[in-house]
Amino acid sequence: MNNDAPIGVFDSGIGGLTVAREIMRQIPNERIVYFGDTIRLPYGSKSKDNIIMCSRQIISFLQSQGVKAVVIACNTASALALEEMKQEFDMPIIGVVQPGAKMAAETTINGKIGLIATDSTIKSGVYERYIKGYRPDVTVYGKACPLLVPLVEEGMIHDTVTYEMVNRYLADLKDEKVDTLIMGCTHYPLLRSTFRQVMGEEVNLVNPAYETALELKNLLEQENLANIKEVDEPSIMYRFYVSDAAEKFKKLAQTILEFDVGMIKKINVDEL
């Protein structure tokens, strides 16, 4: 495998771009091929079988694009499909759940961790399992927040309605006095300031995207897969594919990544 081969990153839509953004910041030498499965979005309410099928198709596609490693940049897919994908594919694959869980376990002082995520991620219990693997004595308070993804997708990041929903979703976690809150969906870091406002200054916000980029960096170095060549232009470094609605994706991607993402190519999922 070439060291200058790209990293494959995928999500159901734009959320995984918060992970891609961290990879770009922390490992600026690495090329990225991003796939947003916008026609099958959202993943958060889908069944395990379907998430596994979608993940398998997308990783095969990324493999055909010559990637040297894959990041499942979606909490739901990481929670439901990571183990199966690691067994099926012969290349390094990491998800966002384990790095986030580890950081939360290391961060909490009072042993009370709040977890906000999609319905499927909460129901899977995967965060709790990993966290208890690091520290069996902590309690994890999970809360599904199904409306936050559509609110972010609508660009309502600073909006009274979003504040109201965050306030409702977080009420129980505040009552439980969690000292650490995992933003367990890749869309959520875009609402960081609202979580901060509702939870107060004392609560630690854990962004699994940040920890995942760090883990990827370590993994590439361990496996002698890191790219040592010069940094190219973003337009050459980063390629973006979606399964639908390329224009909408482009607009949101440019807001999140703050550079011109160039042409977004559309792939028909029936051909994956």
Next chain:
Amino acid sequence: MNNDAPIGVFDSGIGGLTVAREIMRQIPNERIVYFGDTIRLPYGSKSKDNIIMCSRQIISFLQSQGVKAVVIACNTASALALEEMKQEFDMPIIGVVQPGAKMAAETTINGKIGLIATDSTIKSGVYERYIKGYRPDVTVYGKACPLLVPLVEEGMIHDTVTYEMVNRYLADLKDEKVDTLIMGCTHYPLLRSTFRQVMGEEVNLVNPAYETALELKNLLEQENLANIKEVDEPSIMYRFYVSDAAEKFKKLAQTILEFDVGMIKKINVDEL
């Protein structure tokens, strides 16, 4: 074709059940096979090509279930795929847009019609085209309301957040003094009382589901396809299929239809 063959009805999820409900009320003798394409939900932000592909697969499936006619119980799919489907399949197929457009054109007095719908339905311009076909002098004021579907799917039908969003979405239409409002998405009749509250008593609310059931009734009589046999039990009369998340569908379906919908069968869309 047997007169006691069922009617095929499909939507991206639960929304089309408001259409199925009207068919059950107005033509209680007819059997129904319902398909909710929950794995590819929502349709409202998808491209025309994809909506056509999904519709083709589902109508083929309904055909394999022996239906005598199909109702596209989704405004987006009616707007983007009805004409193609009528050409491709040799059986009566109707959508929800034309019946709703006709009723709105007949109802308005001041010639100002408001249309609330998904982004794709608004952009298609199909409602306006049909309405102007009936009455060229009217003006149609369209407004996409992307958050109303997720709010309904979350069961937040009577909620201050939903009221706030409806209030925002309808503000321009109120300013334009529309005297008729088309609920141009099959989820929206579930929010009827909120629209009534925001728009006031004077505005006419058009429910395309009601008009569609009426058109279906007339069509079946014209084509000598109406079922004249005795009414059976709901459990025998109505069959429900989904492409994902059968349990969640069942729960919402029972709230909307107010009877025990029995077993919901899951179909893999890859096999359609």
